[in-house]
Amino acid sequence: MTHPIAPPPKKNPQVRTRVPSRPSEPRSRAALGLAAAAAEGRFMLQACAECGTIQYPPRDACATCLSVDLEWQDVPPLGTLIAETTVRTSTSVYFRERTPWRVGTVQLEAGPIVICHVHDDVERGGKVRLAIKLDKSGQGAMFAMPTEPAPGMEDDPKLREMTCDPKFRRVLITDARNENAVALARALSDAGASTIFVGEAESWRPDPNRDALAAIANVEILPLDVTDTNSVQELAAEIGGKTDILVNNAQFVRPGGIIDRADTVIARDEYEVNVLGLMRLAQAFGPAMRARGADGVNSAVAWVNVLSVYAVSNLPAFGAFSAASAGAFSLSQCLRAELRPGGVRVMNVFSGPTDDEWHQPLPPPKVSPSALAKAIVAGLKEGLEDVFVGDVAKDLIDRWRASPKILEREMTSIEGAGE
């Protein structure tokens, strides 16, 4: 059984904050396929397109038939732990600070032999379910889990290094007025977050969510306007050093593309919130989060961007908003690079149309606030980097992967025309 982690004590400001260190990052290009699989929580290995042999470690040629046609595919993750060790002395600064560290050799039923991190609940010689997890370097790492989930297993210290579990962590949600804010705060509270700060713009205006938010345990409503640099900096000065997870949830959504809008006034608002809002938040909160990436049980761990899936391919009916979301998506990739030295993960949540007033003209299926909240908490617990919420988002990314150009042609069709 995993030893449950204890709530962290109040931080002693006189004690030095542990500087983030990271496991070894260099990988061959082939091995980066693990990071891509881990980003979505999939268990994928290379399979030879000619003879079918499943390969590991990642290769450039099949070790059975020398074909170079190796494709990443989902593979059954079951296997047996055939040998194990507990590392007590390591040459790496990162592991040195975290020993004892259990690793093992797993024989997968699919064939390959995998050296992996081993969860404490796995029995000696026992059956395991392998997962690929992102480590603090943002690389995909093999992790042997028990075949059946057990309560408290997320507290395994090795696993917690690779997830962004909200338990005992302090979260900032940036937009109290967003229709999903209540569901999000509730889900994070249920997941064990110790404090949930919710930023509220223009506090003098009535906020329909205010009472519901205030009723949730550990919620604190604080003033925050992501279009106002001073407002963002003031809040960061107050809580920046105790923000462990930041959910960048502020979105400004309006229908319309380019020609049918008379001017760029609305577009300017879309960029102020969706793009520059992200940038202001990152400039104010990013430095402290990056520095606190190894700050104990409640270290800074994740930055969450709630994006539209149309960031990936433009939906002309919401053409200008799609572009702003694409801008935010692109900035998130930059932020990933900038937060990586601290081991802080950027999780992008790509949502299909949400069930709110501004998406009212779009047909179902739509994403409910609770579905979005559930996906965000699950993504944090799994330690994902890319989450697609709702059938529309999942379908769109599937089509994008098959062919971005074909998808673009589909998205830009005039409905009903040419028939």
Next chain:
Amino acid sequence: VVLAAPATVPYRRFSKETAHWWIARALRQSLTMAGLAPGDVGGFCVSSFSLFPDTAVGLTQHLGLTLRWLDHIPMGGASGVVALRRAARAVQSGDATVVACVAGDANHVDSFRRMLASFSRFAQDASYPYGAGGPNSSFALLTDYYMTAYGATREDFGRICVAQRDNALRNPHAVMKKPLTLDDYLGARMVSDPIALFDCVMPVAGAESFLVMRESDAKAAGIPYAHIRSTIERHNAFPDDPIQYRGGWALDVDELYALADARPDDIDLLQTYDDYPVISMMQIEDLGFCKKGEGPEFVRSHDLTITGDFPHNTSGGQLSAGQAGAGGGFLGLVEAIRQVTGEAGPTQVPGAGTAMVSGFGMINYDRGLCSGAAIISGADA
């Protein structure tokens, strides 16, 4: 074709000197023993992990050697036996009359850590990021499996380590100079379970070398020499074994004895590659001294010291003499040449006529890929 002029440059735990420096010293020592000048060397075979950005090519100009045969063997613990095989073919076929085989490495503070992180592509991608235990953890996994599969105990591995320390106490060049008891071994701190402190080799700086030449030339020079009775070499043996419990020796051992027209009883001493005791135990099995799985019983019922009934790693091996990088792949061979020529001095096994040397190298991912072995005999044997 014979082996001669075994040379060892005394090891140091850390040294500011480079691989070039260590290799030059070893080469000069071997040449001096044979009464040769650098210009007499026609062939040169190098093994080293720390020559970068040079290879054997850069060394020719650095050391002022003009050669007609050059080789660089990146096989770590198997490099000694492989160097011997290649150099012997070169002399046999007339490509060179004298081939100097040299292995050595620098050991600066922190150079071991740097080497581990980029040891191989599979290590970089799929083993080093898992705890960064390096070879300690790789061998811990093999040891864990072996103990479970064959009932070996820590005491069994301790017997190997303790006997080697006894041998090392006679070797003035050994880095480890304190006596080691089985209780010391069992009480040592765990490094990567079940590997504890005295299961691990100490990385050091140092170099080893020997010459491969025609018998007539060795005779003319008036230096002691050893005959090559047989050799084997194998890479990536048994790829379908889920974990390494045997090495390539098991595939080729019959040929090794047949070529030498010898049996295990004819071997007066054995030098195994011993970066961890489990691999020495596997070699004792795979080289025909007992059956698979009988290694634990074998070490319980035999005395592995110089004066024992099964002299093993008579210089103390890497476990007690130190691991000088690729020089570790030469250590047993250089010591064996001394033994069968009666030149081993304080570590001499009385009446040693025939020795077996085996090599093992390169944990590329989850197992060592290179293996080799040789039987050599003194001129009178």
